[in-house]
Amino acid sequence: MELEQMRTQWQSMNTRMKNQELITDQLIEKMTRNQYHSKINKIGYAEYIGTIICYLGAIYLMIHFSKTNTPVIQVFTLIAILLLLVLPIISILSLGTLKNVNISSGTYLEAIEDFGKRKLKFQKLQKLNLSLGLFLLVVSVPVLSAIQGKNIHEIPYFWSLIFPISIASFLAFALWVLRSYNKILNATEKMLSDLHQ
Amino acid sequence: MDKKSRFTKIIKENEGLIFKVAILYTNSSHDKEDLYQEIIFQLWKSFDTFKEESKLSTWMYRVAMNTAIYNLKSAKKQINTIAIDTETDRLTEASDESEERRIRLLYESIQTLNLLERGIILLYLEGKSHQEIAEIIGITTTNVGTKVSRIKEKLKLQISKTQ
Numbered sequence: 001m002e003l004e005q006m007r008t009q010w011q012s013m014n015t016r017m018k019n020q021e022l023i024t025d026q027l028i029e030k031m032t033r034n035q036y037h038s039k040i041n042k043i044g045y046a047e048y049i050g051t052i053i054c055y056l057g058a059i060y061l062m063i064h065f066s067k068t069n070t071p072v073i074q075v076f077t078l079i080a081i082l083l084l085l086v087l088p089i090i091s092i093l094s095l096g097t098l099k100n101v102n103i104s105s106g107t108y109l110e111a112i113e114d115f116g117k118r119k120l121k122f123q124k125l126q127k128l129n130l131s132l133g134l135f136l137l138v139v140s141v142p143v144l145s146a147i148q149g150k151n152i153h154e155i156p157y158f159w160s161l162i163f164p165i166s167i168a169s170f171l172a173f174a175l176w177v178l179r180s181y182n183k184i185l186n187a188t189e190k191m192l193s194d195l196h197q
Numbered sequence: 198m199d200k201k202s203r204f205t206k207i208i209k210e211n212e213g214l215i216f217k218v219a220i221l222y223t224n225s226s227h228d229k230e231d232l233y234q235e236i237i238f239q240l241w242k243s244f245d246t247f248k249e250e251s252k253l254s255t256w257m258y259r260v261a262m263n264t265a266i267y268n269l270k271s272a273k274k275q276i277n278t279i280a281i282d283t284e285t286d287r288l289t290e291a292s293d294e295s296e297e298r299r300i301r302l303l304y305e306s307i308q309t310l311n312l313l314e315r316g317i318i319l320l321y322l323e324g325k326s327h328q329e330i331a332e333i334i335g336i337t338t339t340n341v342g343t344k345v346s347r348i349k350e351k352l353k354l355q356i357s358k359t360q
Contacts, residue, residue, distance in 0.1 A: 009296065010300075010323070013213065013217070027234055028237065031237070031238060038235065038238050038242075103243070103264050104246060104263070107332075107334060107335025108259065108262050108266070108335060109334055111262070111266045111267065112312050115266045194312075
């Protein structure tokens with residue numbers, strides 16, 4: 001089929017679409033009453049809940065800081081507190097990169113370039129967040145053990161079995177997730193480079 | 198006529214435009230509906246800034262297509278994915294079988310294009326002049342001509358492969 005034929009067919013679809021029952025009426029009604037909120041500039045509940053959980057975790061560690069008795073565990077506790085305070089900020093910052101966009105001001109090409117750049121920044125921040133989050137998991141194990149009064153040296157098979165398996169699983173998971181992030185990053189970079197071909 | 202009535206009238210007259218953009222940039226019914234709503238919201242939001250001296254359709258395409266870009270779920274998914282969706286069935290309802298197949302094929306072929314090409318071909322199929330395409334996309338008129346020819350070739354090849 002020739003493209004010119006397709007063009008005619010495509011334009012003929014306009015008439016047919018006018019008969020589609022779409023949600024336009026209710027939507028316009030909602031918007032004019034300010035009851036509709038854009039999805040683009042919305043920060044999800046997950047981010048708010050995540051922030052609260054992190055800050056509660058940080059408060060818990062601060063309260064029980066006195067229970068950490070060795071300098072190493074105290075350093076780990078401070079690192080964990082710092083991470084719990086910083087992680088939600090990075091998360092919200094990364095979401096912010098995709099928000100507050102003035103859609104009507106630029107051309108289509110500018111929109112693609114801007115979106116691509118924002119997406120790259122978002123993905124890099126997410127990657128950083130994930131790496132730090134996984135690091136937090138590792139650090140928190142001895143800290144929580146110390147707070148609960150358990151000596152990890154006394155846990156049977158801890159050093160010979162539990163610890164090496166945990167580290168191996170952690171590394172495998174981290175590598176798998178980071179690889180999928182890299183794939184997404186490459187796809188975004190490809191999208192941007194395609195523009196200039 | 199008040200603002201709301203004017204806006205409703207414009208949207209009603211151009212529902213097809215919004216619907217086509219929503220379909221071309223999404224892969225599921227749910228995403229299509231979300232994008233459709235977001236486009237209308239963005240049009241409403243920028244309605245006050247729309248200046249009568251620029252063409253209504255230019256403004257509408259620009260807002261609709263830019264909204265579609267910022268709503269992309271993932272850049273990865275938007276590259277070389279073929280969406281076979283029930284929405285194309287709705288589009289081709291009441292038409293004969295061969296026409297239905299052709300439109301479906303066209304949709305699938307367009308979705309294999311990159312975002313810039315997809316935008317250009319959408320406007321081309323909508324019957325826009327090279328000058329208007331250049332204005333909406335943000336490239337020169339000469340560049341539009343070159344790109345349209347290249348996209349035509351790509352689509353021809355893609356269609357002949359699947360036929």
